Amino acid sequence: MAFEPVVLFFLLGAVAGLLRSDLKIPSSIYDALSIFLLLAIGLKGGVKLAEHPIGEMVLPGIAIIIAGALIPLLAFPVLRYFGRMSRPDSASIAAHYGSVSVVTFSVGVTFLGQKMESFEGYMIVFLVFLEMPALIIGALLARYGQGEVRWGKMLHEVFFGKSIFLLAGGLLIGYIAGPEGIKPLDLLFFDLFKGVLALFLLEMGLVAASRMADLRTYGPVLVGFAIVMPLLSAVLGTALGWMLGLSVGGTLLLSTLYASASYIAAPAAMRIAVPEANPALSIGASLGVTFPFNIFIGIPIYYWMATLVSTTGA
Amino acid sequence: MAFEPVVLFFLLGAVAGLLRSDLKIPSSIYDALSIFLLLAIGLKGGVKLAEHPIGEMVLPGIAIIIAGALIPLLAFPVLRYFGRMSRPDSASIAAHYGSVSVVTFSVGVTFLGQKMESFEGYMIVFLVFLEMPALIIGALLARYGQGEVRWGKMLHEVFFGKSIFLLAGGLLIGYIAGPEGIKPLDLLFFDLFKGVLALFLLEMGLVAASRMADLRTYGPVLVGFAIVMPLLSAVLGTALGWMLGLSVGGTLLLSTLYASASYIAAPAAMRIAVPEANPALSIGASLGVTFPFNIFIGIPIYYWMATLVSTTGA
Amino acid sequence: MAFEPVVLFFLLGAVAGLLRSDLKIPSSIYDALSIFLLLAIGLKGGVKLAEHPIGEMVLPGIAIIIAGALIPLLAFPVLRYFGRMSRPDSASIAAHYGSVSVVTFSVGVTFLGQKMESFEGYMIVFLVFLEMPALIIGALLARYGQGEVRWGKMLHEVFFGKSIFLLAGGLLIGYIAGPEGIKPLDLLFFDLFKGVLALFLLEMGLVAASRMADLRTYGPVLVGFAIVMPLLSAVLGTALGWMLGLSVGGTLLLSTLYASASYIAAPAAMRIAVPEANPALSIGASLGVTFPFNIFIGIPIYYWMATLVSTTGA
Amino acid sequence: MTAKSMILLTIISEAMLEAILADEIMQLGAKGYTVTDARGRGTHGVRRGNWTAGGNVRFDVVGDAELCARIVARLKEVYERDYGLLMYTSPVELQN
Amino acid sequence: MTAKSMILLTIISEAMLEAILADEIMQLGAKGYTVTDARGRGTHGVRRGNWTAGGNVRFDVVGDAELCARIVARLKEVYERDYGLLMYTSPVELQN
């Protein structure tokens, strides 16, 4: 089979939404599933970190974060001048595409599992570290020369917002407890992960369906951006992965991180930092177009790109 | 032990309800558990279908669906003329008994597991296909010569209502992914199934207790119907299973399907198609009497019937 | 490592609460997790009971319950005369410390698992039997010579309140089904237990954080009581465990039961039996101080005490 | 203040009618509505809200008197006979 | 319209009193009530509603003035001193 069965759950949800089925996932269940996924991913990353010397990842880490900051800086002028969007909208969308999506990343990990490809465990750490710069750059772009940012509230949201908080908290617990200490939790957090991801994708499909309906009103520029931007970001990720000498799996995950757009942390932070931006635009693009594009089409392409460059030595 | 431990959870819930304990299962948890059970049952059926040639089940399938349609057509006149119920109430109750209960079916599967009996995997498919004819027949009976049915809304409810949608969606995903593709989801959807069923039965007990209280006001005819009807339907199921040469397990599941009454899909569809019917009557009978009757007394009887006929060759 | 990784989840939750993160666990998830833990603990106890002759535990049981009743009778005068608290507040807090905490007990069991210590399975039964006397004593102390207790509502709350009801119901089901019958439920209720406990501790941390903030207003006497009282109770438990010839694990669990303070059953019962008492005081002390004290510091101390006395034969 | 006098119409009905009533309200010309989950008791018995088929929803609609009268008339005609339904109005000052 | 002038009594109190207050309200003669989950803040502090013992409920009762006065008097007498409680009334037009 070409793609992972879990993505079929997204399709099922999207179809339910588009056909106006009465299928609804209660918001408290949505919250519980997302808390679970964030914690589980964090724990997994922490355990991997505990197994490897941290020193190893400092240099590649800096490169990955700096290159990642290019993404919103590239997206902003495209949206502003080519897409003729308002400054706040352009900045907010740029921040969404600069940050990363935990679920897209998880689908990437699952994809690698199916292909039996290993990857550098510390990639998970960048789920935490790529989020923040993009959000701060987004806020700066929105305000450049115009009024003030509510930095206090905004930075609080960035650092203590639940997604970063749970990822970072999980990382720490996983790191402190180590592979042995976490073993009794393996069954819940690791073995059940993929099943829970399937349920979450069902819900994502339902939500995305309602966003897709909105998209018609925003025109082809935004839809085009939501497809071309992840491809460009993935090229950047593949190139960097190649330069850093990452494995095929690590390169795929780096491209996937760059290509993914946030729809948990970024919407919350941007709603506070750049409230004039229309959230329907950024969420519609990231959740209604980029997310399904990545999980169905993008990831296989990025994988192909990663295998391609891997045959050329660094 | 004569019966399955999971049914004790139903008892616990019913006792809590009758003693007015403050035990409450939040409605969002109820929704989540039922989404899980519907998806899991669908996936299991889909995987079983993927393992066997579909052609094999076409002829028995047609027989099973046609015979199943007899149930509401039999129940209606009994309720209308013998039970002296109004036309809409008779039609709505007939539709409930014509459709099927996923949880009763699950308890039947669990019962077979305990007895180490195998069954024809495609029986799960009839959870989907027995639902629809009964609901449509119910709507027709209610309206025969009297006013119009809101067919649009009603059929939408039947096909895209969450229970049919999730069962059918699960079937499809299971079929496409096949036993290999679904393996990483086995732990959540298959291995945990019985535990989740236990929790759901706890909640069913709580809800049923509130329905049992109502029953006093509806008199002995309805209660009698709610016990005799499943027995008759099970006889029909056993006879058909024997004629089709099903295994003992398959025959038991067919009787259980026929004998079970819906309390998820049918109430929703009937509330829209036949709003004049009193929902307390149909839910009271199906959930307050027939459901506990089936899981405690009915299934062991149907099993005995199935083993009995199996000793007589078809 | 000195302590169990699960307690780190409590810490994470507490930090989130203190830093005003927007992390929130929906109340329906809280309810679902607590239903799960109560049922699972009850089932485990029931299975253990089914494996051993009940006769064995009658005499130690009576001793454990009588000695346990000393705790509220000791706590009350301390609070009333030394702490200068009102009669209702003293009585309500005494009842909280006389009853027991399921989650603290679970952390104790987990701690023993890590140390590879076995324990007398029937200790779980005292989760049920230690609760009631303390609550009734609390109500009597509050009313002694002053007005009437609403005994009806109060006793209903004690016996049919969800925590006792689920524990006792789980015990019964586990006992009836036995180790073999419960096997298909093992995965959900036993193997996943520790993971679910981790999630619940996350939520407890969030709730405790909001209680800690309140504590400042109640002064050092209550905080001191919330630390010294569990130590005294644990000494009582250790002494009794030694006299009864319990294993090191059993002695630790008995101390932990005595030392723990209720925050599920007792608040609900006391709110009805002694409504004049300020619930912020009792919950603040038991959840904001005693609970974290026990899981981080108390249990290791009680373990040390248990090993100490075990080297001296009874 | 630029407060405008309006009518607040509150409708309590069965949860499964939510999507249907929302469509009716918008089609009759409302500018918006607010929905909250509810449970309760009335002539149709106790509605505990503990399972899908057993809860209520509460709609609040702010509009002019005619809109509210139109909605009331329509819901009375179509839903009152067969479904649990309670409707009441009160004057409010819209503040924005 | 057949609208009847009635009183709407809104009661906000602790979630754990839900069953008790529902019984009181019906025993005092109400034809029904509506309950919604709530949280809030008042003289008894913040009630976050994030765990069982910490939430509020809101009762809405439509009835005549006497019924509402009876309920208010009873709840004041029995529950006001010891429990978080807020009650207010307003006139409404019952539409069905």
Added chain:
Amino acid sequence: MTAKSMILLTIISEAMLEAILADEIMQLGAKGYTVTDARGRGTHGVRRGNWTAGGNVRFDVVGDAELCARIVARLKEVYERDYGLLMYTSPVELQN
């Protein structure tokens, strides 16, 4: 009865503003507030409440006319332009 005439201010806004609005309301002098989860539809589109970023909250504040005017003025100034927001007031009799 000791009923006092007060104003009930109802505010419907985006769920993610809950903590912020609660702080504003208390800082402007309210003695308390009640919050319920809501969903709905208005000029900012449908808010289904099916995921975190997509729900509303409803605040009810009982206070005197000046307090309510202060809150209305502040929320209009700071939040009305950028966030979904609806505010309306009505007179109520506080019963305790």
